[in-house]
Amino acid sequence: MPAEGPTRPMRGAPCWVSLLARDLKAAQDFYATVLGWTFRPTTLGEEFSLALADGDPVAGIGALAPSIQVAVAWTAYFSVEDADDTAARIRERGATVAVGPLRIGPGRAALAADRDGATFGFWEGETLPWSVGHGKAPACLELRTRDAFAAAIFYAEVFDWAKPGGCEVTYEDEQVLVRDGTHTVAALRGGAVEAAPDPRVRPQWHVHFPVRDLEKVTTAARSAGGSVLPVDPAVDEDAGRRAVIRDPDGGIFSVTAIPS
Template identity: 50%
Template sequence: MVERTATVRCVPAVPCWVGLTARDLTTAQGFYGPLLGWEFVPGPDRWGPYLRAVVDGVEVAGLSELGADWERPVAWTTYFGIESADRAADGVRERGGTLAVGPLSFDAGRVALAADPFGATFGIWEGEPADARPGDAPWTAEPGAPAWIELRTADPFAAALFYGEVFRWDDRDPGRFEVRYEHERVVLRSEDRSVAALRAAKDLAPHWEVFFSVPDTDAAARRATALGGRVLDGPADSPYGRVARLADAEGGHFSVLGP
């Protein structure tokens, strides 16, 4: 039995949870478990089978199973924390985005699924309690946990205006939240740590890319291939570490980030 000692908290204004929609949860467990050192515990099954991935007692990701009649591809979704999912959902619609699901209530708060005006999908999460405590960060630093989230889009500055208005970036305490420009990216910082960015990418459909921490990027890329996945790009050095972009055994795209 996996012992859970903590869960990643809902930190307003920044990405703080990621979820995979898989075709088959057994296949997903067989891939991500050995690759990222995950153990799995059952989650709420109100809308179908659901698992939480655990690293050293900390819940770091959710895995759900696509319905047989869904045409949606296997994909990772990034969830932003917010004090009110309903207000954020209204903001999405008012600013040209699309609300696909919710907001709906579940065991950890309220969630919604949306797309920005450029087509990138993302989630909204109103946690319980919504106000994070001083010092809270959206991710654990352990290998296997999300370490970085990056929006790939044609116009990151236009996208930053959209997300900034929806998640009220200008209203945040500058001592706990900051938006800056570095390494040709619009970077979000939470509690003095860079956690996400928006960057220009004209050769890919707009999307939020999830980066999982690994101790050795090259070894992780080889391991992913052995587990039935593919290497899409890299490994290569970046300003934030050594990166490889991968596809899992069912085609879901993600990246790994090493020292």
């Protein structure tokens, strides 16, 4: 793990991704085989582990309590200054706070869903040195939704994007890009401005992990019991260099080829 200590991300920036799996050991085995991750315990107990790539923190994987009947999914977390205030903003805008805010280790966390049903988390407190698009962290976080412009307004109001001290937001090529002052940390994609929302889109935050050899990773995923989902080139202009994978537990993530 890098020598740097805990840090406090920019307000509203993605600060972590995690997966809650029904079988923690099986999930660790799958991601170790497919993405080459190693794991170590955390201070949160035996049911939570930290995924590492070449010693760098990448993501968290925890065990989903048997009593919780929800789909296994990767979740993106965003940094906030006050978790209670953020939860109130979400509810005021007709969205849902499903869990929390709860005290977890050095901070407070909660899980929510936006007005279209896309789930996300938020975190109050310090984090590991980690940033989307840097090192072994996810290459990209992407919200696929029915109306990117409406979603951008919702998240901007909840996380104070575009306000002093927060993330920058721009609209380019029919997508909303979120930057932390140095690089793009999230993209919101959907219908163009004034276009009718696409009812075929299931709103969801997608996590894209960087890989060197796309074919090797997809082959390993199939061999380890996962599946590779079809990507429509007409919708995804990067279809040739990325793949969407479903792990054996149902968790969906993407892998994006980066230059060797």
